[in-house]
Amino acid sequence: MQRQRTDCPWWQRGVIYQIYPRSFQDSNGDGVGDLAGIEARLDYVATLGVDAIWLSPVFPSPMADFGYDVADYCGIEPMFGDLAAFDRLLAGVHARGLKLLLDFVPNHSSDQHPWFAESRASRDSAKRDWYIWRDPAPGGGPPNNWISDFGGSAWEWDAATGQYYLHAFLKEQPDLNWRKPALRAAMMDVLRFWLDRGVDGFRIDVLWHIVKAEGFPDNPVNVDWTPDRTERDRLIQRHSTDQPEAHAISADFRALADSYGERVLVGEIFLPNDRHARWFGTPERPQVHLPFNFQLIENRWNAAVLRRVIADYEASLPTHGWPNWVFGSHDAPRIAARIGDAQARVAAMLLLTLRGTPTLYQGDEIGIGDVPIPPERVRDPQDLRQPGLGIGRDRSRTPMPWDGSPFAGFSAVEPWLPLNADWPTRNVAAQSDDPDSLLTLYRSLLTLRRAQDALSIGKFALVDADEDVLAFERWHGDDRLLVALNLGTQRRRLPLPAHGAIGAVLASTLPPRVLDGSLAPDEGLVLRLEEAR
Template sequence: MKRPWWQSAVIYQIYPRSFQDSDGDGIGDLAGIERRLDYLVALGIDAIWLSPIFPSPMKDFGYDVADYCGIEPMFGDLATFDRLLAAVHARGLRLILDFVPNHSSDQHPWFVESRASRDNPKRDWYIWRDAKPDGSPPNNWISDFGGSAWEWDAATGQFYLHAFLKEQPDLNWRNPELKRAMFDVLRFWLDRGVDGFRIDVLWHIVKAADLTDNPPNPDWTPARTERDRVLQLHSTDQPEAHAISAEMRALANSYGERLLVGEIFLPNERHARWYGSVERPQVQLPFNFQLIENDWKADRLRTLIADYEASLPAHGWPNWVIGSHDAPRIAGRVGEAQARVAAMLLLTLRGTPTLYQGDELGIGRVDIPADRIRDPQHLRQPQLDIGRDRSRTPFPWDDSAHAGFSTGEPWLPLNADWRTRNAAAQLGEPGSMLSLYRDLLALRRAHAALSVGDIALLDTTGDLLAYERMSGNERLLIALNLGGGSVMLPRSGDHRPVRCLLSTRGVWDLSDTLAPNEGAIFELEDD
């Protein structure tokens, strides 16, 4: 059976501001990404996802789009993009763009027109409402960045809705003209040759028509974000959004094998609905963030893997991620030893994995001085220590000035250990984190059991997480020790390990035990 390319692929997320600068301004750009493509080929990934590169005032670093069909000048221009796309395709890779459909920048020409007057033709392209009789916002919805999700516009005497910053007004997908305009954006980039889209906050794009108050969250505490004071029952995951998702998929399918990845934070049963049906499919990969959101414990991971797999429709394909531009670094969360185990977990589970730039080097927590903090989410709720700058720091390429990232001062500080923790140093070190990622990715290519095979979780206890991957006559055992003591390898029926293909410790041997913080992949044969 011929499978679509994305089922066996590994996606690599690039945060363009922080990957490679080509002009010395301290900010990464498209020409810099093109310069580093051979590194990605050697790493062994299949597709690149670029965080937003469109013109933007950068209030939320590109997720406030001022022109959906252009390139932000600090990154390059359309000609630069076309060269990058051609270079990506010439190397056998694919390119996925970040599509931001829920909101635009308040400097987008559409919003400038919309707020010009109540009778402007584009007024209904955004969500405007009158104040309540007491002058308060139309409902109790809370911005994901804290505070009311409504902003008063004195010039026209109404509030507009913004799920994020006030500089990011929400688009009204119930307006057919707005919807057509946004589908034209997708066509613009598909016509240019992109291989798909990661769709930002897809589950947000339609709101309940009557804008009913969200119910209070009985489990909220001050340790959680202000957004979580209410349950987003009416402001997210509306039935009409699924219909739009299906239309996006139909459009993408009309261009051939194009991939849609949906950013969706929902419980399993609601998350699975975003696959759609066989007759009316939606996004191929509703992003699965559970390895980021849960405790790093073997029993917890075993349960969530089983529950997630069980929730998938028969036509649904799983996907996994352990890091992103929004999440704390995996090595900062679990330590370097367990970050190696996490790499093996990510790249051996059934489904399509997404890597985040720098995780393959084991970059940990990066402390950002107060005067260098840039993230608006942190600046609005500093008491929660939820800043995203720490995962967006520049990529360290070597031990030259500014780690080879730029000839100028980087826009964010580098990881403190960049002189030793950089790509050049790790390329020459057989036991390095980078070498482990390259070896794991090579194994995925060599063994169909790892890339597209079935999975069977083993019934283990304590710190051991183990499962088998099977394809045809091939049977592999993945055993992961999530603790600081040695553990016995599990027994799998009549099958026994006959060869160790790879260990996170770099020592490939056949033993009855796993060392502390060790993961290993074994070939199995019948006794």
């Protein structure tokens, strides 16, 4: 169905679909997904009903952190293909009316990047200050108390040059120095390289990390830290993240993207609402279009909690800001694993009916749940460095199960990570043929969202409702809808609209039934509202 033309940019109406390339489709039988595999599955993505694909990193990398350690910002990792394969994929994406976003990693490179090799070669290197080097503390040891997000000191000693370099993540991921104009210019050229090639935007990795406080003071101790939390959380990252100078860089990214027409920038930012909202910038000096909003991941699946979260987030947005929502990613536990199969259907309805741009993570549309990873198959460096905390990300990166053939149609050999144990029945082919499947529900909701301006660009207001029920209205022009979601296991009252009457049922998480003024357990409804007669 064609959408009517409006003045809204595509990314406001659209839905983004994240693909983790290692785990989407293997085309050459090495057990790892690749660009040709993604190209072969583009018809699936197009018929799902999304508008854009976001690819996790595909650049050359030693894979210490599976692509987030970039050794060449303007190339393609041979494991995934080459630039010709990328160009074919991009052409295939555009031929299907879709957009393609790349994952830009500006905070750090790989320690195998030529820039870092030159930087660490000598204190007198022309690129020495493209990275962050410091002398030891006066009494010896690291320059300050900063902790890597993966545990341990954020500083690594380099005996050859007698200084430490900073790494917010692995020691194989040295932080770039964004206070250096030459480095900034080189990274802007990276963006131009891909924009000139035709990409439609970028998801910007750990954007709030990219500038550090001058003087590198110690971070304050977190008095609320407990041993069941990551080592990073022992400190409050006051001086190592979210510095005022980073906003000018974000604005420069936006100005460059806007110079190419209707491109979009999605910024990865984990911050409280008031600080998060600053990354929209101002109308005169805008920053990223969509500062990623992770609150559906970070908060309990509880109607009262989510009502507060949604209200507070909406209230925090500047007048020029556009909301966005996500409940799954390559870093987060699977939504079905967190809340179960029945509520995963309710979550699908919530994600696709809230005001703002949704991002859907591959595999959530078929309800992949908990995938235990045997110790001998753990690949995630974060999990390997801090075992026992339950923070492993491998469980979210398992291969996409396509059908009931050997290795789920993902590969001709054993995949790099285990498949979900129920893959023979929980796969795309099986759910495509099932009118009651989660995949069918996603497709119907995405079709409805595309057809209804009230859902894609309409206004939003929360509605008072009983315990366990989250309800809100969406409207655009004369079209008014009610979304009512039962997040509990008890039958609850269906909230009646303050004005008008309930008309047609446009979508339901459960099989069709006659409305009786109640919401069944695990039931979500999208209802058309009509004027009372």
